[in-house]
Amino acid sequence: MQLTVWTYEGPPHVGAMRVATAMREVHYVLHAPQGDTYADLLFTMIERRDRRPPVTYTTFQARDLGSDTAELFKTAAAEAVERFQPQALMVGASCTAELIQDDPGGLAKALGLSLPVVPLELPSYSKKENWGAAETFYQMVRTLAGPNAPAPGVTRPERPADARPSCNLLGPTALGFRHRDDVLEVTKLLQSIGVEVQVVAPLNATPADLARLGDADFNVVLYPEIAQTAAGWLKRTFRQPHTTVVPIGIGATRDFLAEVAELAGVDPGPALAGAPSRLPWWSRSIDSTYLTGKRVFVFGDGCHVVAAARIAREELGFEVVGLGTYSREMAREVRTAAEGYGLEALITDDYLEVEEQIEALQPELVLGTQMERHIAKRLGVGCAVISAPVHVQDFPARYAPQMGWEGANVIFDTWVHPLMMGLEEHLLGMFREDFEFNDEAGGSHLGHGSKRSGPEAPVESREAAPGPETAIPQTSTAEAMASQTTTPETTTPVAPFWTAEAESELGKIPFFVRGKARRNTERFANQRSISAITVETLYDAKAHFGK
Amino acid sequence: MSQVATTLPTPSKAGACSAPEVLRERGQREVFCGLTGIIWLHRKIQDAFFLIVGSRTCAHLMQSAAGVMIFAEPRFGTAIIEERDLAGMADANDELDKVVSRLLARRPDIKLLFLVGSCPSEVIKLDLSRAAQRLSKQFMPDVRVLNYSGSGIETTFTQGEDMCLAALVPELPAETSDAEPSLMLVGALADVVEDQFLRSFKALGLDRISVLPPRRSTDLPAVGPNTRFLLCQPFLGETARLLEERGAQRLAAPFPLGVEGTTAWLKAAADAWQVSEQRFREVTAPAQQRARIATARYRDQLAGQRIFFFPDSQLEIPIARFLARELDMQLIEVGTPYLHRQHMSEELALLPEGVQLSEGQHVDRQIDRCRAAQPDLTVCGLGLANPLEQEGLTTKWSIELVFTPIQGFEQAGDLAELFARPLVRRTKLEV
Numbered sequence: 004m005q006l007t008v009w010t011y012e013g014p015p016h017v018g019a020m021r022v023a024t025a026m027r028e029v030h031y032v033l034h035a036p037q038g039d040t041y042a043d044l045l046f047t048m049i050e051r052r053d054r055r056p057p058v059t060y061t062t063f064q065a066r067d068l069g070s071d072t073a074e075l076f077k078t079a080a081a082e083a084v085e086r087f088q089p090q091a092l093m094v095g096a097s098c099t100a101e102l103i104q105d106d107p108g109g110l111a112k113a114l115g116l117s118l119p120v121v122p123l124e125l126p127s128y129s130k131k132e133n134w135g136a137a138e139t140f141y142q143m144v145r146t147l148a149g150p151n152a153p154a155p156g157v158t159r160p161e162r163p164a165d166a167r168p169s170c171n172l173l174g175p176t177a178l179g180f181r182h183r184d185d186v187l188e189v190t191k192l193l194q195s196i197g198v199e200v201q202v203v204a205p206l207n208a209t210p211a212d213l214a215r216l217g218d219a220d221f222n223v224v225l226y227p228e229i230a231q232t233a234a235g236w237l238k239r240t241f242r243q244p245h246t247t248v249v250p251i252g253i254g255a256t257r258d259f260l261a262e263v264a265e266l267a268g269v270d271p272g273p274a275l276a277g278a279p280s281r282l283p284w285w286s287r288s289i290d291s292t293y294l295t296g297k298r299v300f301v302f303g304d305g306c307h308v309v310a311a312a313r314i315a316r317e318e319l320g321f322e323v324v325g326l327g328t329y330s331r332e333m334a335r336e337v338r339t340a341a342e343g344y345g346l347e348a349l350i351t352d353d354y355l356e357v358e359e360q361i362e363a364l365q366p367e368l369v370l371g372t373q374m375e376r377h378i379a380k381r382l383g384v385g386c387a388v389i390s391a392p393v394h395v396q397d398f399p400a401r402y403a404p405q406m407g408w409e410g411a412n413v414i415f416d417t418w419v420h421p422l423m424m425g426l427e428e429h430l431l432g433m434f435r436e437d438f439e440f441n442d443e444a445g446g447s448h449l450g451h452g453s454k455r456s457g458p459e460a461p462v463e464s465r466e467a468a469p470g471p472e473t474a475i476p477q478t479s480t481a482e483a484m485a486s487q488t489t490t491p492e493t494t495t496p497v498a499p500f501w502t503a504e505a506e507s508e509l510g511k512i513p514f515f516v517r518g519k520a521r522r523n524t525e526r527f528a529n530q531r532s533i534s535a536i537t538v539e540t541l542y543d544a545k546a547h548f549g550k
Numbered sequence: 551m552s553q554v555a556t557t558l559p560t561p562s563k564a565g566a567c568s569a570p571e572v573l574r575e576r577g578q579r580e581v582f583c584g585l586t587g588i589i590w591l592h593r594k595i596q597d598a599f600f601l602i603v604g605s606r607t608c609a610h611l612m613q614s615a616a617g618v619m620i621f622a623e624p625r626f627g628t629a630i631i632e633e634r635d636l637a638g639m640a641d642a643n644d645e646l647d648k649v650v651s652r653l654l655a656r657r658p659d660i661k662l663l664f665l666v667g668s669c670p671s672e673v674i675k676l677d678l679s680r681a682a683q684r685l686s687k688q689f690m691p692d693v694r695v696l697n698y699s700g701s702g703i704e705t706t707f708t709q710g711e712d713m714c715l716a717a718l719v720p721e722l723p724a725e726t727s728d729a730e731p732s733l734m735l736v737g738a739l740a741d742v743v744e745d746q747f748l749r750s751f752k753a754l755g756l757d758r759i760s761v762l763p764p765r766r767s768t769d770l771p772a773v774g775p776n777t778r779f780l781l782c783q784p785f786l787g788e789t790a791r792l793l794e795e796r797g798a799q800r801l802a803a804p805f806p807l808g809v810e811g812t813t814a815w816l817k818a819a820a821d822a823w824q825v826s827e828q829r830f831r832e833v834t835a836p837a838q839q840r841a842r843i844a845t846a847r848y849r850d851q852l853a854g855q856r857i858f859f860f861p862d863s864q865l866e867i868p869i870a871r872f873l874a875r876e877l878d879m880q881l882i883e884v885g886t887p888y889l890h891r892q893h894m895s896e897e898l899a900l901l902p903e904g905v906q907l908s909e910g911q912h913v914d915r916q917i918d919r920c921r922a923a924q925p926d927l928t929v930c931g932l933g934l935a936n937p938l939e940q941e942g943l944t945t946k947w948s949i950e951l952v953f954t955p956i957q958g959f960e961q962a963g964d965l966a967e968l969f970a971r972p973l974v975r976r977t978k979l980e981v
Contacts, residue, residue, distance in 0.1 A: 006629050008609075037581065097607060
């Protein structure tokens with residue numbers, strides 16, 4: 004048993020729902036008890052979808068157990084097919100139904116339905132959401148495209164000389180982190196080198212679309228977490244090669260275009276010419292000097308953290324001080340990437356471990372998920388969100404891709420925004436006793452009397468509470484929440500004593516680096532067995548650690 | 551201490567109107583399971599921790615439904631059952647003991663721990679009551695360990711609170727038969743509402759009043775044959791039954807929603823304590839008047855509007871009664887996940903003649919009925935609201951009715967406003 008209050012990924016059947024909800028003309032009959040329908044609100048509220056997910060839940064109850072849960076499943080499946088008239092039916096079980104072993108696949112088969120039925124076996128007690136999405140997509144592709152597979156040994160015919168090269172985009176789903184906009188951006192990117200997109204799947208694809216996946220010359224794997232399994236099968240079965248680079252960031256987008264050009268036999272030159280993205284110049288402009296060497300911690304799903312680390316170091320001049328993922332399926336790729344930065348990757352789905360590492364590393368910027376955003380907030384560190392799990396804020400009304408040239412622009416803005424702008428940071432350093440800069444004062448734009456809540460007592464603002472703002476019960480005051488925040492203190496053997504003078508000097512350091520200064524000074528003092536910290540000690544420690 | 555009637559007044563017979571027709575349905579239910587009650591219970595009982603013994607789905611449900619990313623450490627968590635627990639490689643009980651020990655070491659402020667059963671733990675027949683006894687022995691007197699089931703195969707949304715409070719009933723200290731009569735308010739209310747009610751009863755001269763659940767688990771109220779109790783919430787069937795088994799007597803009343811409901815609810819206790827009519831009027835009249843003014847403000851917007859309720863919290867019938875009688879709304883269908891006929895009899899008597907009630911759910915058929923009826927306002931859960939809005943229906947999220955203080959005189963206007971807002975919004979938008 005694993006104790007948790009928060010998980011980075013949902014159960015695997017939620018991954019299957021992300022595929023079903025992304026597609027058109029399919030329906031998913033899920034053998035599940037009452038309550039599992041909560042998953043609908045992920046789509047209707049977080050993603051603001053205007054249609055119900057195409058999912059029918061059998062809603063069995065305790066009194067049905069052992070008697071007629073199988074019958075319940077058959078009725079629900081038959082009714083769903085009649086009501087929704089899908090082109091293909093997905094059937095499966097949630098965690099509870101898995102235990103009662105009704106075999107939805109077998110039961111659906113016994114109904115003798117005249118449409119393709121895709122049985123999904125998603126082990127809930129060992130696998131998670133992204134694995135469930137990948138497995139579901141693979142099973143859908145195999146079932147629907149399989150009948151069109153060439154006979155073994157038949158070579159793929161050459162593309163006619165007059166036909167434009169074509170590809171499929173694989174991996175975007177419902178509830179994906181910026182999938183909607185990435186698809187548009189990558190389609191534009193491919194068009195810019197003369198490559199046509201035939202099928203995007205699963206997002207907005209029909210079963211008929213999946214059946215013709217084999218027609219394209221190659222596949223673009225947008226999100227390996229979801230598309231890798233299906234792309235591997237398509238490669239083996241249809242001899243369709245696929246891309247390996249995820250085009251997030253300038254360097255990765257260039258590499259991606261080179262890879263695509265190679266697969267398509269076209270020249271990437273024209274697409275790379277000119278200034279397709281503002282990021283390179285924005286990053287070189289002197290205003291960005293202050294970004295140099297900012298210490299960043301990166302955590303999220305596999306493909307986004309690998310891309311983020313590269314952008315951080317090569318395109319913004321940051322120093323990557325920590326790198327990790329909750330995607331165990333991508334552990335190898337993330338470990339390799341981390342080695343390139345001289346780091347050991349953190350592979351975990353326990354947010355407490357992530358929090359511990361962030362506290363220990365004291366980065367100046369965290370690139371993470373919504374969970375890391377909360378951790379960073381508690382620690383008074385800037386944060387930008389780079390990966391699922393998603394939050395209603397991750398579905399902006401505006402166009403905000405992560406991929407391609409425009410994606411790089413979006414990333415520059417969102418990552419740099421949480422950092423203090425250059426000049427203002429200098430002024431803060433010079434006039435830290437200005438009445439508006441002192442810790443008690445809120446932002447001057449908020450008018451007089453506004454109080455900042457210091458990092459010692461972080462109070463979660465209502466605006467930042469994620470998800471549908473439904474469930475903050477009447478008794479939950481920010482006060483009650485803050486009072487029970489237990490921040491595990493990093494224990495030092497003997498806490499050295501701060502002289503009043505040193506304490507007051509420490510107070511002049513801006514709040515967002517004060518914790519770091521305090522800890523560094525105490526560490527310095529401990530190492531040298533200094534029991535009383537004076538102003539001298541403070542500056543000795545500053546000189547020792549640098550910056 | 552005022553004199554208390556030795557026998558309870560017989561509940562007023564359901565008026566002249568005939569029992570309403572109830573459509574009972576079975577099929578897909580678009581409602582939460584009982585685990586969701588933890589979201590408010592963990593804030594209400596401030597030294598309690600709720601440990602769900604369940605699956606990743608349970609943990610995911612809690613964070614999705616509560617909108618919780620850890621803003622502070624909440625007082626709930628999930629012990630996720632893994633494959634090795636099922637395969638018998640690890641004894642689930644040993645694993646649970648380990649999890650509980652770690653948890654309690656980390657949270658010394660916890661005085662009451664609920665082990666909360668889920669669908670998977672019920673199906674694999676993990677005996678949480680034995681586990682609770684075992685762990686209680688180990689951790690008493692510092693921590694009391696209790697258990698209840700919030701599983702979706704047994705409970706619907708607010709029934710989770712019923713199960714939780716029912717688990718507390720056997721723990722309540724016993725009061726002897728010669729104790730002074732006392733009043734117990736049963737059901738979790740917003741603190742502000744609870745305080746208002748306590749003030750009202752004090753003003754009526756009742757001085758022995760307790761609440762279940764208490765804000766701290768060490769303040770469990772005593773119960774005995776001289777305990778009268780008022781249900782604050784309509785979904786507490788099991789808790790009421792167990793309190794009655796311990797000798798307490800339920801005061802039958804409508805629920806304290808709206809001017810009429812709140813008045814009748816307070817009156818049920820006032821009558822049992824033989825408070826004079828005049829005193830009752832003196833105490834309640836100012837608040838009643840305020841509530842009338844506050845609700846009247848919304849009558850123009852709501853009168854004549856046709857409303858359709860999908861089932862959610864069992865609060866549907868009392869709220870529908872309020873909307874129909876105090877704001878002149880027209881009820882098309884009032885769905886409830888479960889209809890407790892006895893506890894609801896005072897409410898049913900007040901409903902307009904011929905109203906369509908439905909119990910249980912077959913969500914697709916109910917959506918068909920809703921589409922056919924084209925109501926002015928549809929009360930439904932979060933999974934349905936946006937899709938129905940897209941079809942042109944105006945909706946009100948039912949869950950907000952559970953997470954907002956709506957009971958009592960001072961909140962009657964707020965309750966009306968919750969229904970007026972979506973309609974007002976529709977008229978304001980020009981996009």
